[in-house]
Amino acid sequence: MRFSRLITKTMRRDPAEAETPSHRYMLKAGMVFQVAAGVYSYLPLAWRSLRKIEAIIREEMDAAGGQEVRLPVLQPMELWEESGRRKAFGENLFTLQDRRRRPMVLAPTHEEVISLIAKTHVQSYRDLPRIPYQIQTKFRDEPRSRGGLIRVREFDMKDAYSMDADAEGLDASYEAMAQAYRNIYRRCGLPAVMVDADSGAIGGRDSHEFILPASTGEDTILRCAGCDYAANLEKAEAVKPSLPVEDPLPLKEVSTPGVRTIAELCEFLGVPENRTLKAVFYSADGEIVFVTIRGDLEVNEVKLTTYLKAKDLRLATEEETRAASLVAGSASAVGLTGIRCVMDDSVLLGSNFLVGANKPETHLQNANHPRDFQLEEVTDIALAEEGQPCVKCGEPLEALRGIEVGHIFKLGTFYSETLGVYYLDSEGNRRPVIMGCYGIGVGRLLAAAIEQNHDEQGIIFPAPIAPYHVHIVGLNLTEEAVSQEADALYDRLWDAGIECLYDDRPDESAGVKFNDADLLGLPLRLVISRRALRNGAVEIRRRAGDDKPVLTPSQDVESTIREMLSGG
RNA sequence: CGGGGCGUGGCGCAGCGGUAGCGCGCAUGGUUUGGGACCAUGAGGUCGUGAGUUCAAACCUCACCGCCCCGACCA
Structure with missing residues (x-):
């Protein structure tokens, strides 16, 4: 993509309304455009990044036994009455009427519809297990959207649902999903922590959240310094300070x-x-x-x-x-x-x-x-506190703010019993299907990645989710020789499968281009200029770290890029 | 929903009863070109909406709407 054609408008000043870094940089870099409170348009840079995140999610879900489906956003209200979640969601549910005044819902999640489907597609133990998933828009009328893409009212979510015959099956599906989640965060460059979580009003036995540590996060977790215990503050347990028991004195x-x-x-x-x-x-x-x-x-x-x-x-x-x-x-x-x-x-x-x-x-x-x-x-109904001993190993707990980038639940049989999803086991007994559900907010993941990876200059994209791999900065482009070389390199890299954003603007100063490159934060920056050309070379620099640019002979550029992108 | 803040060109802001301004950006021409260059000319605004007060309202009053932040709430 040529910068001169790209739909974006980088801003020099900080937008007044944005306080969290991801929000600020996404607006400054022209990645998103706000339409209403908690409602955003994704411009090309953000969209490319989101699609890369989706691709990673799809690969991992497929590898873990998932099958992609597509469920409707528009759903009849009846379904939500039947599951009892019209009340549970309350005002957070977006509602509307069709032309016949039939009450409808813009779905905030899809347990109801997946249960409906399971009613006809799961009849025997032979039909289990199944893990349908989708990546699709959710609507939730949050009382307060915040932090740019951190909390919005319309957002894309990967939601998966496991259906199993028994508790052991659920455990296996749950563990497969948890492992897929770990892979997803790792590939996105995010050190997310899996923590015990409250499962909410309609929860089953287990629930875990994946929290990315960040000072701007909405959640607090307690994590043990000595073992692997970690829990959302809402759920966390700790050893309460004990007192010596004395003989009773008179009241x-x-x-x-x-x-x-x-x-x-x-x-x-x-x-x-x-x-x-x-x-x-x-x-x-x-x-x-x-x-x-x-x-x-x-x-x-x-x-x-x-x-x-x-x-x-x-x-x-x-x-x-x-x-x-x-x-x-x-x-x-x-x-x-x-x-x-x-x-x-x-x-x-x-x-x-x-x-x-x-x-x-x-x-x-x-x-x-x-x-x-x-x-x-x-x-136990006490709020655990930082510094209290871990219930597992006795070491002190530390408190950490973070962003919830995923949540998985063992639902059990709530939906199958409420909505009537039963199967026959090998002995002909009618049993409710045991379900789990698994969610990742795609846009929030992008925002979290930026919260985790930025500096004062702008974003520092992890390579796997960067909109492009390489930012080519052309300087002195009014000189024919330089612009020809830059154009040729741009074509060559794309032919080699390296995704490039090429700052081909002939009349912007070097400072503007460098600052824009830092702001957009693509992993590698290539400079082609009169000076570089004189050396028969291209300058390559990582966005992360303070590396001095590496002078690379033009014919070696592809291999150097590949090496640097793969972490070499 | 409670508390706080803010709505004035695309962005950031000033103006707070008497002809709507500044900086950036944008357009045109010229000079520039390795970390946010310079000169000149120019385009662009029913001052969030509606009522009211006044000879006169961006400015005062009231109501409403919208957006942001903290909290409540929330998968």
């Missing part, structure tokens, strides 16, 4: 005027936070739930949601709290009845706790179970 009421928070309580009575129990009230799908956890820890609402199997969890309002006769600021499980009560297992790690007295401005000292309160529902 004692203490007046605490004006004290509402744990911090105030500790200040007022000179007690450490881990000697207190904190009370938090939630509304879970309308039911008020009393939650208690040791005072030095925080509630992980995702864990709590998963434990309660709640669709909608939020803090209870003041009115709800009052209606449930809870005393905000002085509540505890001591003497509490008639309300669901969930405790974090940290209440077992300690004794003689300072707790609320369920009377205004009053607390109790030396609360102990089972004497003073009962343990009905005890589980």
Whole structure:
């Protein structure tokens, strides 16, 4: 491609609205064009890169036993009512009506349709396993798009679905997909980390995310320094600091005027936070739930949601709290009845706790179970923290921000049972198909790659996903001899299968061209100029690193390029 | 949805009651050409939309719309 013909407009200044590097550089380099919040046009540079990412994904999915299909974006609302996900997606679902006023959906994902297909195409154990996949546009009306292509409302996603006869089959499919994902990230030059993840409202047993470490990421993960444990903060477990268990002391009421928070309580009575129990009230799908956890820890609402199997969890309002006769600021499980009560297992790690007295401005000292309160529902609902020991090996956990570039789930039988996808096993028993699903956001992967690979000058594309391999910069092109040589080299390289972008603009200064080359970030930069020509050579330089250009005799250019592209 | 910010030529911004400006970019001509050159000439804007106040509104008032950031939420 000749730069003079390319649909792009590089910008000299930073676009005002872009803060994250990938967003800024994609706009500056003229790769994308925003049409609305979270809706982008992909211009040729971005599109070439996206297609390379897709090609890598296709190769790996095919190698892992996948078969490519194409499912519709436009779907009847009925299907989403039937699976119950119209409610689950809520406002995130793009909806519309056809001319007969029939409610339709712009699909945010495709479990429903794939299940529908499976109903007729999977009838016997002989029809299993199957792994259909597609790369296709998804629509999600996100409450807030952000970071350019990081979070958008219309985006291309590779979604795969595994269908197996039993749990062992699912495990095998899941592992095959996980390995395909690892290959994909490696080939894209991305050191993504596979972490334990929450599987959401409709999750099965296992779920993993692939997170690319990046300060601009939306997710936080905890990773063990000593072993391979890594988990999304939403899911992470850690060893909670334990306290020596003392003999129970007598329960004692203490007046605490004006004290509402744990911090105030500790200040007022000179007690450490881990000697207190904190009370938090939630509304879970309308039911008020009393939650208690040791005072030095925080509630992980995702864990709590998963434990309660709640669709909608939020803090209870003041009115709800009052209606449930809870005393905000002085509540505890001591003497509490008639309300669901969930405790974090940290209440077992300690004794003689300072707790609320369920009377205004009053607390109790030396609360102990089972004497003073009962343990009905005890589980881990604590937010793990950086520095806490790993549950597997005891080494401290480190926190890391990152971008979610893939998510895989063991769905189990939720969709097959809800939508009726059954097969007959070898003994003639009717069984639900066991499913998994596997997603990669293609555009987000590109954005993540740029987040991972850039400097102050611009993008530094990993070779496998660069829009072109080589950026030919022609200088002194008003001189016939130079421009002829440059044109000839450009043709020659394309004939040799090397993808080139050729800056053939005759009237741009060298500085402009070099800066554009740095901004677009193709792996190799070739300079052809009067000076280079005098030496009978071409200058070749990697975009990554500060290498001085290598002077290469014209006839050796192809082989040098191949060598440098393959990492040599 | 809560909080904050911003809507003025393609981009970045100034102007904040009295004739719409600057820099970059763009076009034409000329001089330049190894890290964002220079001179000259020129094109390009219903100042987000709608109401209102005023002799007069880009500017003041109100409402709405849009975009960005933080949070909530989210596969």
